[in-house]
Amino acid sequence: xxxxxxxxxxxxxxxxxxxxxxxxxxxxxxxxxxxxxxxxxxxxxxxxxxxxxxxxxxxxxxxxxxxxxxxxxxxxxxxxxxxxxxxxxxxxxxxxxxxxxxxx
Amino acid sequence: xxxxxxxxxxxxxxxxxxxxxxxxxxxxxxxxxxxxxxxxxxxxxxxxxxxxxxxxxxxxxxxxxxxxxxxxxxxxxxxxxxxxxxxxxxxxxxxxxxxxxxxxxxxxxxxxxxxxxxxxxxxxxxxxxxxxxxxxxxxxxxxxxxxxxxxxxxxxxxxxxxxxxxxxxxxxxxxxxxxxxxxxxxxxxxxxxxxxxxxxxxxxxxxxxxxxxxxxxxxxxxxxxxxxxxxxxxxxxxxxxxxxxxxxxxxxxxxxxxxxxxxxxxxxxxxxxxxxxxxxxxxxxxxxxxxxxxxxxxxxxxxxxxxxxxx
Amino acid sequence: xxxxxxxxxxxxxxxxxxxxxxxxxxxxxxxxxxxxxxxxxxxxxxxxxxxxxxxxxxxxxxxxxxxxxxxxxxxxxxxxxxxxxxxxxxxxxxxxxxxxxxxxxxxxxxxxxxxxxxxxxxxxxxxxxxxxxxxxxxxxxxxxxxxxxxxxxxxxxxxxxxxxxxxxxxxxxxxxxxxxxxxxxxxxxxxxxxxxxxxxxxxxxxxxxxxxxxxxxxxxxxxxxxxxxxxxxxxxxxxx
Numbered sequence: 332x333x334x335x336x337x338x339x340x341x342x343x344x345x346x347x348x349x350x351x352x353x354x355x356x357x358x359x360x361x362x363x364x365x366x367x368x369x370x371x372x373x374x375x376x377x378x379x380x381x382x383x384x385x386x387x388x389x390x391x392x393x394x395x396x397x398x399x400x401x402x403x404x405x406x407x408x409x410x411x412x413x414x415x416x417x418x419x420x421x422x423x424x425x426x427x428x429x430x431x432x433x434x435x
Numbered sequence: 436x437x438x439x440x441x442x443x444x445x446x447x448x449x450x451x452x453x454x455x456x457x458x459x460x461x462x463x464x465x466x467x468x469x470x471x472x473x474x475x476x477x478x479x480x481x482x483x484x485x486x487x488x489x490x491x492x493x494x495x496x497x498x499x500x501x502x503x504x505x506x507x508x509x510x511x512x513x514x515x516x517x518x519x520x521x522x523x524x525x526x527x528x529x530x531x532x533x534x535x536x537x538x539x540x541x542x543x544x545x546x547x548x549x550x551x552x553x554x555x556x557x558x559x560x561x562x563x564x565x566x567x568x569x570x571x572x573x574x575x576x577x578x579x580x581x582x583x584x585x586x587x588x589x590x591x592x593x594x595x596x597x598x599x600x601x602x603x604x605x606x607x608x609x610x611x612x613x614x615x616x617x618x619x620x621x622x623x624x625x626x627x628x629x630x631x632x633x634x635x636x637x638x639x640x641x642x643x644x645x646x647x648x649x650x651x652x653x654x655x656x657x658x659x660x661x662x663x664x665x666x667x668x669x670x671x672x673x674x675x676x677x678x679x680x681x682x683x684x685x686x687x688x689x690x691x692x693x694x695x696x697x698x699x700x701x702x703x704x705x706x707x708x709x710x711x712x713x714x715x716x717x718x719x720x721x722x723x724x725x726x727x728x729x730x731x732x733x734x735x736x737x738x739x740x741x742x743x744x745x746x
Numbered sequence: 747x748x749x750x751x752x753x754x755x756x757x758x759x760x761x762x763x764x765x766x767x768x769x770x771x772x773x774x775x776x777x778x779x780x781x782x783x784x785x786x787x788x789x790x791x792x793x794x795x796x797x798x799x800x801x802x803x804x805x806x807x808x809x810x811x812x813x814x815x816x817x818x819x820x821x822x823x824x825x826x827x828x829x830x831x832x833x834x835x836x837x838x839x840x841x842x843x844x845x846x847x848x849x850x851x852x853x854x855x856x857x858x859x860x861x862x863x864x865x866x867x868x869x870x871x872x873x874x875x876x877x878x879x880x881x882x883x884x885x886x887x888x889x890x891x892x893x894x895x896x897x898x899x900x901x902x903x904x905x906x907x908x909x910x911x912x913x914x915x916x917x918x919x920x921x922x923x924x925x926x927x928x929x930x931x932x933x934x935x936x937x938x939x940x941x942x943x944x945x946x947x948x949x950x951x952x953x954x955x956x957x958x959x960x961x962x963x964x965x966x967x968x969x970x971x972x973x974x975x976x977x978x979x980x981x982x983x984x985x986x
Contacts, residue, residue, distance in 0.1 A: 560900065602837055
């Protein structure tokens with residue numbers, strides 16, 4: 332397993348008021364994303380634990396793109412990855428943010 | 436590897452396939468909307484302490500969702516296995532969550548338990564803990580039933596209900612199964628590996644379905660209700676089964692003994708499920724596998740064995 | 747130890763236990779008076795539908811007509827792996843046997859498993875693991891799954907698995923590893939007459955509550971099971 336931790340400053344806080352959400356499952360080519368609203372409004376943290384070694388650059392690019400598009404301020408993302416492709420990762424991150432945007 | 440399709444997060448239970456849905460989606464859509472409260476949710480990160488030894492990824496809920504919700508306005512305890520994570524297999528934490536839920540139900544004495552099975556059996560990387568967890572769960576199911584708790588199993592997931600999962604299922608008060616819901620102890624590949632393709636050809640999917648699938652289990656009386664592959668159908672079946680009489684004791688065990696002895700006497704020499712179905716009086720046994728759910732349910736009601744009060 | 751020697755050592759005052767093609771049925775005279783029902787599987791026989799229902803019938807009959815403890819002696823293979831067994835619903839037959847044993851145990855007939863040989867998977871669950879107290883005899887070789895099969899599934903070599911087994915007993919076969927998880931309560935001494943050990947156990951038999959998870963925690967074989975189960979139980983009780 333390989334651990335990565337990516338921290339970003341964000342333009343604005345994430346929408347909605349949901350405190351926690353989870354999407355996906357840990358399986359081959361899939362991943363789970365746990366999101367928690369536990370950070371300050373202008374920061375975002377993505378912690379990744381993956382079975383695929385040596386893909387730091389890909390993760391860095393995918394997460395940077397995600398943060399740029401969604402500005403998920405205040406959210407901490409914890410990922411357990413079973414070797415998902417970058418498009419699947421982007422999809423799950425987007426799903427996770429959408430779930431957090433719901434009002435409680 | 437293809438991209439996982441994005442299932443709409445708000446699809447209703449009527450059009451959501453039980454087989455395709457995740458444990459969390461099944462739980463959410465099975466229960467009354469918004470009623471589910473999870474125990475030791477993923478944010479608690481109570482992961483398996485053993486998978487890292489094998490350099491394997493963990494899942495935050497260890498592949499099982501447990502909690503409380505309401506079904507038709509009445510409170511129920513619920514456990515749902517995630518069949519895609521490690522094949523839904525029982526590990527130490529995964530098993531302990533179900534054990535604790537059943538012991539809670541036993542102590543409460545009146546709140547029923549729904550178990551949404553989706554499992555290949557014991558998780559081999561923690562085999563001793565998984566096997567023992569299954570033994571503890573079997574005992575906890577019986578203790579809950581002795582305390583007057585109904586324990587209803589729902590089976591129709593991609594990993595089926597194999598190994599010790601099959602034994603736990605057979606300890607439940609009643610079971611609802613869909614066609615995809617295979618129930619067995621030894622899986623097709625395990626039989627083939629140990630005994631050869633002459634004994635069981637695991638690649639013959641039709642053979643697998645008719646030997647272990649939901650239709651055969653319903654006809655045999657191994658499951659109480661057959662349902663279509665939608666979350667709504669499982670919800671309706673769960674409500675109906677919870678409405679039936681429960682209980683556990685010597686009388687039920689004696690009836691189960693008679694029921695299983697009769698099965699051996701009546702079908703013990705049958706070589707195939709088709710022979711069993713014919714022996715039940717079904718005239719076109721070869722057509723059973725292709726019957727749509729509603730037609731099959733009518734057939735099963737006419738010819739299938741009943742295990743009610745004898746399990 | 748061989749079954750005949752075990753039975754002779756358990757019941758010096760006599761027994762009528764028979765081994766018919768691996769199915770063990772009968773009873774033995776206890777030193778403290780009364781008799782113990784004896785059921786079991788011998789000769790590493792796989793447990794299929796036919797034998798499971800015979801054993802269950804014996805236990806059920808004893809519940810209605812007998813008294814005293816129930817001893818389950820086990821040297822079995824895994825469950826019988828066949829098309830016929832699965833076709834007929836092996837899971838129900840194995841669970842039925844387990845249910846009969848658990849019911850008996852909870853109704854004044856304490857069950858004691860005596861694992862003296864092999865056992866695995868479904869056969870293990872339906873017999874030895876469905877008892878109140880499971881005792882192992884030295885030389886017993888239980889295995890949820892053997893290392894070669896495990897090697898196939900995990901894609902790790904047997905050598906690697908053997909190495910891992912030294913530090914992580916939670917997956918490796920063997921009596922000591924199972925004892926550490928709490929599955930086996932005690933390992934008896936083959937040099938001491940079994941009757942002495944049986945009588946000592948019967949005199950101090952624990953109640954029928956399942957405390958195997960607590961045992962596994964104390965022995966360090968299962969660090970999380972007890973605590974997780976207790977937490978979930980507590981949370982469920984709050985929903986009352």
